[in-house]
Every structure is written in C-alpha cells, then in structure tokens.
Amino acid sequence: MARVVVDVMLKPEILDPQGQAVQRALPRLGYExxxxxxxxxxxELEVEGPVDAAALARVHELAGKFLANTVIEDFTVRVEAAEGAEGVTTA
Amino acid sequence: MARVVVDVMLKPEILDPQGQAVQRALPRLGYExxxxxxxxxxxELEVEGPVDAAALARVHELAGKFLANTVIEDFTVRVEAAEGAEGVTTA
Incomplete structure (x- = not known):
C-alpha cells in the first residue's frame, strides 16, 4: 500500500480567477x-500492492483521463514516501 | 522570487464525499x-524576495487564516525548489 499524489494545476497560459482573487485579497489582509x-x-490515492512502474503508469493514465482536463490543466504524479523521497513523472 | 506550495487536505477523520465519488467510479472505469x-x-504562491524562515512563517500564518479551514482541514507549507529539494513545515 502506498500513497500516490496527483497534483492538477491550470496550465500557465490559462487565467485563474480563483487564484487571482486570493492574490488580490492578501495585501488588504496585511500580507504584502x-x-x-x-x-x-x-x-491522494491509496494504491494497493507495490507501486512499480506499471502501477504508476496506470495512475498516470487515469489521472490524465479522469482527474485532469488536459486541455486546460497540467498534472504531476508522484509517490509520496514516508521519508520524503519522491519519484515524479510530469504530464 | 520563489514558489511556495500550500497543500490543504481535509483532516483524516473528516468524510470526503468528492474523493469517495472518484474512488467508487474508478473500478467501473477499469481501474482496480x-x-x-x-x-x-x-x-502555488510566488513570494517576492528571499524565502527565509520569517517569510515562511508569514505564509504559514496566512495559510492557516485564509487558505485552510483549520477546523476541518490540515495544511502543509513547503518551498518548491527547481532541483526538487524541499523544506516542509506541517500544520
């Protein structure tokens, strides 16, 4: 059993109104x-069994199909180990 | 200029219907x-100037106040360096 983390972010060229709203609010709240x-x-996905290259490839595939909208979003898949050692694959 | 990443997750004891919906859909979609x-x-926060302990402490403070609802959510703050070296502070 291992935890695999999928981070999904809007592509850099796509406008992010949520993030902008936070950014514009911060100075008003005292954070310059x-x-x-x-x-x-x-x-965070709990994957049963060993997380080998094949398992990671399947997570990468499902992330691209179901977790991210790859037209407007990028995603990364990585294994989160207890010691902080991480293997990263990028979309 | 450095990128600081704040991850906000529901506390383990809080039910996560969104995550459950994804988890239950996956077998149907071919992912066991x-x-x-x-x-x-x-x-992802772009912080101006050096990201020293004081700057990280401020990000940690604003994350706890504005980005996470600490009644039901945990958060982590970390500096994302280009080489993958990361410093983590946990809520």
Whole structure:
C-alpha cells in the first residue's frame, strides 16, 4: 500500500480567477509580497500492492483521463514516501 | 522570487464525499486497486524576495487564516525548489 499524489494545476497560459482573487485579497489582509497565487487540486490515492512502474503508469493514465482536463490543466504524479523521497513523472 | 506550495487536505477523520465519488467510479472505469481517494487543494504562491524562515512563517500564518479551514482541514507549507529539494513545515 502506498500513497500516490496527483497534483492538477491550470496550465500557465490559462487565467485563474480563483487564484487571482486570493492574490488580490492578501495585501488588504496585511500580507504584502505575494506576486501571484494559483489554485489547483491535489488528489491522494491509496494504491494497493507495490507501486512499480506499471502501477504508476496506470495512475498516470487515469489521472490524465479522469482527474485532469488536459486541455486546460497540467498534472504531476508522484509517490509520496514516508521519508520524503519522491519519484515524479510530469504530464 | 520563489514558489511556495500550500497543500490543504481535509483532516483524516473528516468524510470526503468528492474523493469517495472518484474512488467508487474508478473500478467501473477499469481501474482496480485504488482503495482510497482524497481530494484537496493546492495553492502555488510566488513570494517576492528571499524565502527565509520569517517569510515562511508569514505564509504559514496566512495559510492557516485564509487558505485552510483549520477546523476541518490540515495544511502543509513547503518551498518548491527547481532541483526538487524541499523544506516542509506541517500544520
């Protein structure tokens, strides 16, 4: 059993009104010096069995099909190990 | 200028209907072996100037006030470096 994390973010060229709203609110709330905020989604998947290359490839496939809209979003898949050692594959 | 990532997830004891819906849909879509899915938010903040301990402390403070609902959500703050070296502070 291992935890695989899928991060889904809007592509850099896609406008992010949610993130902009946060960024514009921060100075008013007393936090200067944050020049950009972008908001995305994080999925934590508990995968049964060993997380080998094949299992990661399947997670990558399902992430691209169901978790991200790859027309407007990028995603990364990585194994989250307890020691902080991480293997990353990028969309 | 550095990118600081704030991950916001529901606390483990809080029900996550969004994640459950994804998890229950996966076998039907041909993906077995995923025993749990939890869905949260990921914020990418571009911080001006050096990201020292004080700057990280401020991001941690604003994340706890404005990005996460700490009654039901946990959050982590980390600096995302280009080489993948990361410093993590946990809520």
């Amino acid at each position: 010096g944050i020049s950009e905020v972008r908001q995305g989604k994080r999925f | 072996g995923i025993s749990e899915v939890r869905q949260g938010k990921r914020f």
